[in-house]
Amino acid sequence: MGEIVINSLGDVFAVNNVLVILISVFAGFIFGALPGLTATMGVALMLPITYGMPPTLAMMALLGMYCGGTYGGSISAILIRTPGTPASAATVMDGYALAEQGKASDALRMSLFASVFAGIFSALALLFIAPQLSKFALEFGPAEFFALAVFGLTMIASISSDNLRKGVVMGIFGMFVSTIGIDPIGGLSRFSFGSDELIGGVNLIPALIGLFAISEIINKSQTAHLRSNEKVSHLEKAASSLKNFMKHFKTILKSSAIGTFIGSIPGTGPAIASFLSYNEAKRSSKNKEQYGKGSMDGIAAAEAGNNGVTGATLIPLLTLGIPGDTVTAVMLGALMMQGLAPGPQLFQTSADMMYTIMFGLILVNIMMLLQGFFAVKFFAKIKNIPVNMLLPSLLILCFIGAFAVNNTVFDAKIMLLFGLIGYIAPKFGFPVTPMLLGIVLGPIAETSFRRALSVSRGDWMVFVTEPISLVFLLLSLISISFPLLKSIFRRKN
Amino acid sequence: MKKTMRSFVVLLSFLFILAACGSNSDENATGNSNGGGEDSVDYPTQPIEIIVPWAAGGSSDQTARALAEAMSSNINQDVTVTNREGAGGTIATAEVAQTQPDAHTILLDAVGVFTTQPHLKNVQYSIDDFKAISGLTYEPIVLAVNADSPWDSLDDLITEKKSDTQISYGHSGAGGLPDLAQAAFFNQAGINAESIAYDGQNPAVSALLGGHVDTIAAHPGSIMQHVDSGDIKILGVFSPERFEKLPDVPTFKEKGYSIDMSVWKFLLVSQETSDEVKNKLTSIVNDAMASDQFQQFLKDANLTEQSLSGEEVIERLKKNKSQHGKIIENMGLSAE
Numbered sequence: 001m002g003e004i005v006i007n008s009l010g011d012v013f014a015v016n017n018v019l020v021i022l023i024s025v026f027a028g029f030i031f032g033a034l035p036g037l038t039a040t041m042g043v044a045l046m047l048p049i050t051y052g053m054p055p056t057l058a059m060m061a062l063l064g065m066y067c068g069g070t071y072g073g074s075i076s077a078i079l080i081r082t083p084g085t086p087a088s089a090a091t092v093m094d095g096y097a098l099a100e101q102g103k104a105s106d107a108l109r110m111s112l113f114a115s116v117f118a119g120i121f122s123a124l125a126l127l128f129i130a131p132q133l134s135k136f137a138l139e140f141g142p143a144e145f146f147a148l149a150v151f152g153l154t155m156i157a158s159i160s161s162d163n164l165r166k167g168v169v170m171g172i173f174g175m176f177v178s179t180i181g182i183d184p185i186g187g188l189s190r191f192s193f194g195s196d197e198l199i200g201g202v203n204l205i206p207a208l209i210g211l212f213a214i215s216e217i218i219n220k221s222q223t224a225h226l227r228s229n230e231k232v233s234h235l236e237k238a239a240s241s242l243k244n245f246m247k248h249f250k251t252i253l254k255s256s257a258i259g260t261f262i263g264s265i266p267g268t269g270p271a272i273a274s275f276l277s278y279n280e281a282k283r284s285s286k287n288k289e290q291y292g293k294g295s296m297d298g299i300a301a302a303e304a305g306n307n308g309v310t311g312a313t314l315i316p317l318l319t320l321g322i323p324g325d326t327v328t329a330v331m332l333g334a335l336m337m338q339g340l341a342p343g344p345q346l347f348q349t350s351a352d353m354m355y356t357i358m359f360g361l362i363l364v365n366i367m368m369l370l371q372g373f374f375a376v377k378f379f380a381k382i383k384n385i386p387v388n389m390l391l392p393s394l395l396i397l398c399f400i401g402a403f404a405v406n407n408t409v410f411d412a413k414i415m416l417l418f419g420l421i422g423y424i425a426p427k428f429g430f431p432v433t434p435m436l437l438g439i440v441l442g443p444i445a446e447t448s449f450r451r452a453l454s455v456s457r458g459d460w461m462v463f464v465t466e467p468i469s470l471v472f473l474l475l476s477l478i479s480i481s482f483p484l485l486k487s488i489f490r491r492k493n
Numbered sequence: 494m495k496k497t498m499r500s501f502v503v504l505l506s507f508l509f510i511l512a513a514c515g516s517n518s519d520e521n522a523t524g525n526s527n528g529g530g531e532d533s534v535d536y537p538t539q540p541i542e543i544i545v546p547w548a549a550g551g552s553s554d555q556t557a558r559a560l561a562e563a564m565s566s567n568i569n570q571d572v573t574v575t576n577r578e579g580a581g582g583t584i585a586t587a588e589v590a591q592t593q594p595d596a597h598t599i600l601l602d603a604v605g606v607f608t609t610q611p612h613l614k615n616v617q618y619s620i621d622d623f624k625a626i627s628g629l630t631y632e633p634i635v636l637a638v639n640a641d642s643p644w645d646s647l648d649d650l651i652t653e654k655k656s657d658t659q660i661s662y663g664h665s666g667a668g669g670l671p672d673l674a675q676a677a678f679f680n681q682a683g684i685n686a687e688s689i690a691y692d693g694q695n696p697a698v699s700a701l702l703g704g705h706v707d708t709i710a711a712h713p714g715s716i717m718q719h720v721d722s723g724d725i726k727i728l729g730v731f732s733p734e735r736f737e738k739l740p741d742v743p744t745f746k747e748k749g750y751s752i753d754m755s756v757w758k759f760l761l762v763s764q765e766t767s768d769e770v771k772n773k774l775t776s777i778v779n780d781a782m783a784s785d786q787f788q789q790f791l792k793d794a795n796l797t798e799q800s801l802s803g804e805e806v807i808e809r810l811k812k813n814k815s816q817h818g819k820i821i822e823n824m825g826l827s828a829e
Binding site for chain 2: 044051137138139141182183185188194196200267322336337339341346408447451454
């Protein structure tokens, strides 16, 4: 055992590993940052390249791309109000507000620190408690998934603080959008109006690009012809990063744990983790008003949340051979092509490989910190690009991104439609983030609800007799009623 | 926008470097080894694209990529793989059927796209839109239960007919073959059972491991590891022959249930393709499938080769279509 660990450590630090990580993390930054190109897509594109590599090298390349891409999403979320990946949607609100205040570098750095800390946290969880976590994750049946989704949906309350009613409307609208396409339980098509393309459903990525990027491009372009007198570049000097980091340490630690927990459950994903972390950070924060208007804590929470997922998604993959999301499904493919079948046997048959992957994940995060530290300075300069150059280029990237999801123009049309929604809705006070939440959580809530009732033969008690489910439902109840009760109390006093 | 441009260039060059790291010494191309009269056909004149109607990383995608690699080392053109997922494979299939591209576009498809999907919904294609090149792979479907389950054999499960227990069975999606296979069995055995659809095979396997469903039907390739680790028991095989790695597990046919379901995959081209080009392509594919490289892949990925000629593929698809249609009708899922 000890020998294996030492050998693996030696393997990880081989020169070509380090080199491949360097390259793939950087490629990940770019994939994550470009709207429409996600970490998932990057990993899928990387896959054929890794087929010819030795197993360790192949996994390092994929992990570098995955972690880099998950962090990279926050770069564009902060700088241009466009989450590069769905997982960074929670970062947009505070990140962009900070960037507008000239604190782009600070925000980027906070996101980097939080991401790296959470990444290492979850790699350690993978190293030490993977079997226990995977056992717990298996406990998540339909009832538990439903309760988790409901808990997630209560976040609509905290991300649409100005007008709860309008937030709920958008959330429900998002859930409606997610019902388009083939009914995941019955297999019949819904709201597809006979269109082949709609049978496939509305893809999350084009919807995301539309809601955030396209709408922002329209907004910005309305004033692009005005020469603003204020200097475009008002980048403040970054405050001492370490001190900043320590100030938010508690949030980061908590969010890393949430991310790791969510990541270990197959079928969840980084978007849910970052929203849950954000919600929890806001709930426990003393300055709630700050959230959404440029809170460092908010960025730290959201980014630690989504990067906490990175190591944890490998837990079900490596211990059970079950990929929890698309990225790990691609990694499963990569391991299979290398002749390694992930699963309960892998720890016995290729323990060295397992440890190499785990240490590799830690190394990936360390490299990410180093590279990110320099890249942040470079990325922050995007703020200096004149809008009349930035917008058309962004628009092109958006189209490429939407098209690339499935190589179809239909997705680009979907993107435009959602761009219109994202542009018009906020003008009437309807926030778009709850809609995204609805699109992400709607399918989980619906399918698990129906599955739970099928398994229980229509017995509704299943949601409260399962302990984990009960806990989440109670948490949801508290999270909804607490603000209400508080305001009632305040009125009485 | 110099920066983005520059980063694109940087990214591209990085990917090339990575690709260079990746390519082994597989470049000992054997040149044009397919002699004979087919050389008169001018094909391929440009890169060949294999369209996979499912996501990257899945078993279809892996098969396509392994085949592409094996093919491109025998011909002077590149062979690329494009993933075009959606709606159970029907979107990509409909697209090829409607655009009728030339033989440089090959479609990889699985049996269900032609045998179950047309019964479940209106689709914009039929077998007649295509010519088949050859069969590709074959994966049996097995019935599995959790190790803690009271049933140790198919006979144990069949006796549940007398009790009034209701069984919940999980599968990779409504109308898919694992769903149909179990529905047909529980129906024929007279067992009261409820279908629980999951989003793909993996979630169904984790539901079985977590004890959330009583049985699942799945491909043995990916659950054998759980059988080896003692977490899952396999009770029966939905094919006419036993599965070679589990010689003690009976088939449903042996137990008196006439169910024959397995997933097999094949390659198609537009029906406008001329016979000469089709024959040339068939020989390229056959050479690739016979290569050591591809055979090694099949072994690693737990897949079995399905050697069928193009005509046999079409014939079998038509036969399967009517069989599957009957079961779907019995289940009340039929769109017609």
